[in-house]
Amino acid sequence: MLDGLGHLLRSLGLDGSAVPADVEGGGRPLRYRSLTAASELLVILDNAPDAHQIRPLVRAGARCRAVITSRAALTTLGGVHHLHLTGLGDVRHLHLAGLVDRDAVTLLSRIAGPDRVQREPEAAAEIAGLCGGFPWPSGVAGARLAARPDWRLADLADRLADATRRLDALQYDDLAVRASIAVSHRHLREEPSGHDAAYVLPLLGLLDTPTHTLAAPAGWPGSRAEAALELLRDARLLEAVGRDRYRFHDLIRLYAREQAAGELSEVERAAALRRGFRGSTTTWPRSTPPHSTCTPRFRSPITGRSSPASRSPTHGRPVSGPRRSGTTSLP
Template structure:
């Protein structure tokens, strides 16, 4: 159970987010979380909830909110986490492990970081801390002075951590990254002299003295106009330090910045980088300039749990990236049937080689085989551009313009782009970076032959796990001793799951929930083909759900052919057998058969030799696929 103060007030469990109710109830919870394991007087709650004179029934209202919160937390399993909302006379106490509160974890991570003494360790600690923020602090609470003061205090901590992260990058000599971090903070907090002073020094160390001086004069004018005061000691100190260095001829090495990185500015003060000579400017920018790099995105999802094997495929991904032709941006397509572990393989490799892409890692689920419509490229491009620091108002509305701006922004970056769950080559193409130092990994149930033809994509095929690998995965999920007690049953389970990691993980979930079951008992249950697909499911995850999304993308004719193929006895067939099962001529069904193979719903083992897995057969029989999806 996780409690969030750094953004919208929320409580999340393994089953999802709890419904907390109206703003005052969220505010009661927030105040208790701001003072965990401390009694909070009822009168303090009343004074915080009502900015004006509270109503006569204020005590009853607060008591009602506390009662509803207690019931909500209990329904979410609070007791199992050691959480209790107790009443102590006319006060309340929220007793809980403080590490469950994001603000507490944030403060601990910041305290551990030592940006000057150990900058290499401080950078990941501070990035993790700042990654806990999901928006302005205490969003969703009432707008009273106590909550405004608490939110301001948390935001101050956030800015302090941001400045510390920039100092850590500076200590590592990564002045461009420091400037990018500080630029956004300074724009959003133009009167925060400490942030501006840090930004000035980072810019100066990049060789951008004029930009550093301009930030000083801009801030000096704002202080005078808004507050009627002059610059403080820290801001003046940074300015004088730059002046002394220039007078002594010791300015930051211009070679670190390069003439093509020197910033110009438009009339509205937006930092810009002139387009390099010989490079085509972004299509959306008539001035021939593109926004300054202002963020290093780290969007990869968490590494897959208990990932095993796939050494050959991981090595193949490395080979694709490292053997690209000069001037080309490498592109790998991880393909395979539903549930074979494409996403896990791509994410595992991406984390292992993230250090090769210091300018960031982008990740997007293209929802090609989810319920509902696949993601539109312009939607993904907007997310990418925002992650790269593009102001929202500068993000183009059209996919073509957004794609051009994206390519311009990343042209000189060492960036990794992971596009998961793609439906088609056309969906992927606008999202491909053009820079030769960028790499792209795409996952799809379709082979995406179009990308191979037009973009020299290199396929990396994933197959089902063999008996040894499948047994090892069960051992990782269940414990080696439990599998060793019943090795034959473990191998049978791998066969009954067709070697699919998704099915094996679902089987492991069934056994984890039933610790007294031997593996042979589940194997016996799975032998019943009528129950197998149901047993190989865990909530919204399972083989049937995954196959349903694949079949939903088929045309009606292709879906009918799949249903006919499921009637085959042993899952082995050729075009003549397939045609006989479908009641058609071989020539009439060849295209449909090829499309099923492209979608990995059947496998073409060799010329005119096809197989269909047992689980796919069971699904097609159960669902009566003849209706089809009518689409894609």
């Protein structure tokens, strides 16, 4: 936050030596308030981690406005308690949902070029689908295509179709989907209340299940698991899909798998898979009969090995139950 204030003060014309160097005295916030009190400014704060870090960066001047983007909801901004400090009495929250396929293709067209999209509409639709409706990945994909005029759209679609290469393909210059997700994950690590959520994210990434319940692979009691999953939801690293049920966006699932490969030992991964399988509920795709005698197999995204559900209490019996639709396709 203090680094951000220093950058803003220098952007307002303050000489570097005049920027207060204090860490605890509040000199930078006070200097920023005095410089901006009578100014007409629009401040854009992108990818804000939380409301605590945002408040000192938004000033009380009547002609000052701020546009803030964040994965977190930031619903505490604008509270009366902080009104006299931050001028956030007229906060308007706008929740941006994912792009529909048509809009994602339009975004791709504007960046990569309409002629290229018109020549390869199927590849453009595939790229939009593999970006999962997120504007950020779609924009990065468009930027990469714009920088590679010799590529066909199908070339990028082929790269994105390989789940092990997708996050690598969604980066160009200083734009990277992986880095954007990592900001939220790192913020959880840095906050004492977020340690459980940061730890459980890679564990969830190990499981090839469309949704997750409170029986998280960490093996924690329900209340602790719920708190961790809710924090992941607040950070937009999980989506709620019903009561006590959550799912990953496919790109975040890939990030979580990478973290599991880099952070967890083989013993930890095996234990998490066992716990996750015991606590999971299987959602069958439409192609599976409702009374199939097949037992589910869980593939480890780390080793690539597939293991039958021999540890499951249903092993040896037909797995029955109604089919469900609307499942998230796994990468």
